[in-house]
Amino acid sequence: MVFREAIERDTVDLLTLAGRVATETGHDPFDGALHRDLATLGNDHLAQERRLETAALTLRKVWLSAAHRPADASLKSPRDGDIARVPCGDSLHFGYERDLDMSILEDRGAAYAPPPAGWTSDMVIFRSGQAALAAILQFVASAWGDRRTLSVAHAGAYFETRALLDAWPRQNFRPTHPSVVSADVVICEPVWCNGCFAATKRLPRARHVLLIDTTMVGPACDLSPWLLAAGNDCDLAIAFSSGLKLDQAGLELANVGIARVLVRDGAQRRSEITGRLRQLRGLMATGLTLDELSALSAPWFLDRAYVDNYVAAIFANNRVLAHAIGHESPVFGPHCHPALTSNADAPFCAIQLREPSPSRYRRFVEIVEQQRERRGLLLAKGGSFGFRGHRFELIEPAPDQGHPFLRLAMGWRDGHSCRGLGELFHELAAYESFEALDRAYGR
Structure with a gap:
């Protein structure tokens, strides 16, 4: 790709995003000036790239300005009958902000990440990837760890995952080496880095649940090999990720954690599990605020294409x-x-x-x-x-x-x-x- 074509591709992408912002807010973030500004810079590609960086931040600022308005006008505990309207047009009514309904984002899950053959799925949104994992571990401990210590095999190296596991008492979760044949809980990072990069090549069988961190591999990662490796006795998997990194067009609108609950066909526990995770989200205050939810109503967030x-x-x-x-x-x-x-x-x-x-x-x-x-x-x-x-x-x-x-x-x-x-x-x-x-x- 020649440099001029790269500048044009970036320009077209920003103008497309700006058009989607204008549709939702009625305001063009660039006021028609982006192409003209770039043309005046001639063949100064560094200056053009800097202008595109500035344009991206301008687009972000305009969207967030519109997204902040519903929260600015709403109490954290609204009066009965108060309704908040986010920029994408959806209306929200809630009693306490920490119990905010995330369905305007979670309903995008079916198109964003359809399940592999033989599985069904639902999406649960959290305030960050770590908040998602914290709630998932709380669910796992309450579901299977009330009478025994659960073995956990972590095939990966992310230090905050290790730190979160270490924060649990050993009578709840006992770390075991990922080379074991099986473990109660298996945490998989398909790609991981501890200074050197590596790709996970094998997993232990999961007796209860497989957790897959997809933060570094994106939603297109094929989960089928990991579900197969977990074994036939495992009918529950949860893929989780930070949605800040790769899902927001590089604009970092808000921290968010994405959890995809996958249940094997016929297990018939999906609604119970997602309901429990949403309950824990409210109890632990790990859901999005209205401000964050409004920001993430951006039409390109969770747009799979x-x-x-x-x-x-x-x-x-x-x-x-x-x-x-x-x-x-x-x-x-x-x-x-x-x-x-x-x-x-x-x-x-x-x-x-x-x-x-x-x-x-x-x-x-x-x-x-x-x-x-x-x-x-x-x-x-x-x-x-x-x-x-x-x-x-x-x-x-x-x-x-x-x-x-x-x-x-x-x-x-x-x-x-x-x-x-x-x-x-x-x-x-x-x-x-x-x-x-x-x-x-x-x-």
Whole structure:
């Protein structure tokens, strides 16, 4: 894709989103100026990318301004008969905000994530991915752990999942190694990173429930292999994710957790389970506020066609970067991305030094920042992934939670900065040692 085409693709996408905002709010976020502004910048692709970043934030601001109005006008405990109307046109009546009905979002679940053959599903929305997992573990403990300790096999490495499990007394959940034949509860991360990337290849059988964290793999991830691996005795699975990362067009409208309750055909317990999770959501105050629900009524949230296209572009850009680095670099470790060793995808690259030290990692960051400025690349320093543009940060976990690495999260946008970053890291990876790289990019 030539740089001009990448700018045009981003422009068309933002204008499409703006059109959907205008339909709901009656206001064009760009007032017809975006194409004109980009044209005045000629072939200055860096300036055009910056203008597109500004345009995305403008669109976000306009939508959130409209989305905040229902909450601004509503008490947390409304009077009888009070009705709140969110921008998408739906009306809400509630007694307490923490018991807010999420059905205007949950009803999108059938089209967003239809279940695999042989299973039925429902969606339950929470305030974050961690809130979803906390409620799920509470449900599991009450359903099966009242008389015995439940064994939990965690096939993955996400540190907050481990921390949440560690917060439970050992008489409730007992961690066991994922190489066991079976466990009461199995938690699966299809792709995970503890400094190096890996893809889960096998699971223990799940005696009661399989939990699948799909935050890094998106809604298109085929759950069938994991459901099959869990065994015939397991008739309940819950796929959960943070919906902040890949589901909001990179605009981060609100934190949200998405739980998909999957029940094997014939088990006939789905409504009971989803009802219990919604009850726990209210009791634990882990549902969305009216402000958050209104923000997430955006028409592109849980729009499967849009999300699939968005996620595919992020995965493609990170694959290209990973292959530019390769797995035989004398400078960088061999496992920066799962695509180098499998068919799996991920929304960022985890770049480790073969000969690591704190001073070398700091110097590595200096070189990246230096070359970003010299080459005129749009690369923000910051955390997380799934944005329209590109981000990087140095991750330095506690010693027992993984190894340091530079997270380079390629975003949705192709073009000048995307290709320039690929060229930069291909050059860095080719040096015979970190010392040679350091000398070449003198201070």
